[in-house]
Amino acid sequence: MTSAGVPTQRRPGLGNVVRRVLDRYLLIVYTVLAVIYLMLPVALIILFSFNNPAGKSNVVWQGFTLKYWLNPLGVDGLPEALWLSLVIALLSTAVATALGTLIALALVRYDFRIRRATNALIFLPMATPEIILGASLLTLFVSIGNEPFFPLNFVTILIAHIMFNISFVVVTVRARLSGFPRHLEEAAMDLYANEVQTFWRVTFPLILPGIIAAALLAFSLSIDDFVVTNFTSGNAQTFPMFIYAKNRVGVPVQVNVIGTIIFLVAVGAVLLTTVRGRRRR
Amino acid sequence: MGVWLKRHSWIVPYALLAPGMIWLTVFYVYPGIQMFIASFWSGTLETGFTFSLDNYTNYTAALEQFAPYYGRSIVYAAAATLLTFLIAYPLAYTIATKGGAQKNLLLFLVVAPFFTSFLLRTIAWKIILSEHGPVLGPLIALGLVPPDFRLLATPIAVISGITYNFLPFMTLPIYVAIEKVDGRLVEAAKDLYAGPWRPGGGIVGGIVGGILGGVLGVIFGWSWPVLALASAAAGAIVGWFLVSESFVRITFPLSLPGVLAGSLLTFIPAIGDYVNAEYLGNPDARMIGNVIQNKFLTQNDYPTAAALSFMLMAGVLVVVAVYARVLGTEDVTTGRL
Numbered sequence: 121m122t123s124a125g126v127p128t129q130r131r132p133g134l135g136n137v138v139r140r141v142l143d144r145y146l147l148i149v150y151t152v153l154a155v156i157y158l159m160l161p162v163a164l165i166i167l168f169s170f171n172n173p174a175g176k177s178n179v180v181w182q183g184f185t186l187k188y189w190l191n192p193l194g195v196d197g198l199p200e201a202l203w204l205s206l207v208i209a210l211l212s213t214a215v216a217t218a219l220g221t222l223i224a225l226a227l228v229r230y231d232f233r234i235r236r237a238t239n240a241l242i243f244l245p246m247a248t249p250e251i252i253l254g255a256s257l258l259t260l261f262v263s264i265g266n267e268p269f270f271p272l273n274f275v276t277i278l279i280a281h282i283m284f285n286i287s288f289v290v291v292t293v294r295a296r297l298s299g300f301p302r303h304l305e306e307a308a309m310d311l312y313a314n315e316v317q318t319f320w321r322v323t324f325p326l327i328l329p330g331i332i333a334a335a336l337l338a339f340s341l342s343i344d345d346f347v348v349t350n351f352t353s354g355n356a357q358t359f360p361m362f363i364y365a366k367n368r369v370g371v372p373v374q375v376n377v378i379g380t381i382i383f384l385v386a387v388g389a390v391l392l393t394t395v396r397g398r399r400r401r
Numbered sequence: 402m403g404v405w406l407k408r409h410s411w412i413v414p415y416a417l418l419a420p421g422m423i424w425l426t427v428f429y430v431y432p433g434i435q436m437f438i439a440s441f442w443s444g445t446l447e448t449g450f451t452f453s454l455d456n457y458t459n460y461t462a463a464l465e466q467f468a469p470y471y472g473r474s475i476v477y478a479a480a481a482t483l484l485t486f487l488i489a490y491p492l493a494y495t496i497a498t499k500g501g502a503q504k505n506l507l508l509f510l511v512v513a514p515f516f517t518s519f520l521l522r523t524i525a526w527k528i529i530l531s532e533h534g535p536v537l538g539p540l541i542a543l544g545l546v547p548p549d550f551r552l553l554a555t556p557i558a559v560i561s562g563i564t565y566n567f568l569p570f571m572t573l574p575i576y577v578a579i580e581k582v583d584g585r586l587v588e589a590a591k592d593l594y595a596g597p598w599r600p601g602g603g604i605v606g607g608i609v610g611g612i613l614g615g616v617l618g619v620i621f622g623w624s625w626p627v628l629a630l631a632s633a634a635a636g637a638i639v640g641w642f643l644v645s646e647s648f649v650r651i652t653f654p655l656s657l658p659g660v661l662a663g664s665l666l667t668f669i670p671a672i673g674d675y676v677n678a679e680y681l682g683n684p685d686a687r688m689i690g691n692v693i694q695n696k697f698l699t700q701n702d703y704p705t706a707a708a709l710s711f712m713l714m715a716g717v718l719v720v721v722a723v724y725a726r727v728l729g730t731e732d733v734t735t736g737r738l
Binding site for chain 2 (some may be wrong): 152155230248256368
């Protein structure tokens, strides 16, 4: 900041120099280190998708190979597990997004008596350890003791995933709704649109980004869920359950390949939405 | 239909709420009650279960046998929460105040680990902490620790795994809170001659640095007093020069709701976690989650498992209730995103 011609008022003593250097570089250096720390396991997951392990366990680097990338589904049970995860994630996202959006609309738009209880019921599942969510559902299903809840299966996983996703959808959509320009709806009504038309032509397009964000969040929570699924899956095997089962004997390299692909798809989706969001603005 | 709805418009919000709320009541609230009932069961899966209040002994027996596991869960979760706070605060502060054009990219990098599988990340930590990994490999090669020194299968590994896995839950709420701080307040403080915070910054920096260095020394078997003194000196210098009065008086107090939200969002999943302890720990580092999982899924000992889960849930609910009293629930739910 100081230009050569202007005499500095104080000589830059050692303290000032130290302060300026720390102020300028320390936090930046720290942030770089923190990002490395955050990304290190991700980098290892990707790196070990190219590993060529000697035995079954894939935790020591042995050499580079592309053969698992060329055959990403070539493990018994892996395609089925992935398919199950995908179906459950899609179905639970669809149901939870619908139910959660309705709750968010009610919370932001209307006055009603049980608001405090509603808020508590939305908040509590997020503040409960996952192991409790899973364990309590398991005791429910066991105590019912017959179809379609017991033995545990596809349906019980789906019920559980919808349950824990609802709260996250409500919170996400509510955040979007709370800054909503109400005058646009009033304008539509003034121009003789009825409630249904106003909702579909004005309200819905405006909150759609919030709904999409909520759905993406729900999808990613569901497809990676391990703990709740561990308690509610029985013999049905999702992708995380497949990893967990395989970990006892050694996780196949293909799991890292699939993990890398999921990571890249997720990163791509985020980049796409931010770029589109920017263009819209 | 339209006319009827207009006349009974009070029904609309309840109709919107009903499907989701019924789902949560049936599959969240009711299972909790069912679990409480199951904690008074006796019997096995084969013979069937019978309910009797006399089975409160499920609780006493479980406590007698598994109290140390609760203790470990609390200690590990608390240690991991403290560590995530120490790591996350400077990170969140830098992103919020110095992020500039890189802000979104940095935030994205904070949550990016969530795009990979939780289990794969924890397995990756197994690689990181192994004797050939990027932490121990160089240390052993340089002769700084003995060749048979291990981090894997210790409580240290469990705590570092939990710390890593839940770090974003701490970082995001703190970031949101610091971001919301009105920059004009900080400027006003500086106009009113708020300068470096001395000697407080040096003292706090020295204490934090000293503790961290000492703990690190104890873990790696180095002479911890020397390390503690050295890092206390480093911490004191950084604190002396870097911590400003405007930060201590304005930014930090205003960011406390974010710190509390982050602590809750880290502590709750941490205390119920069993994956990190199973993958990174040894049998002496098992947490209450490992016992609950084992009792429910391997031994089918539902009564004991239900009693253990119910005590865990009650403990967490007390923490959450205190928290909600202090801050309200909206702060947490908005902080999480």
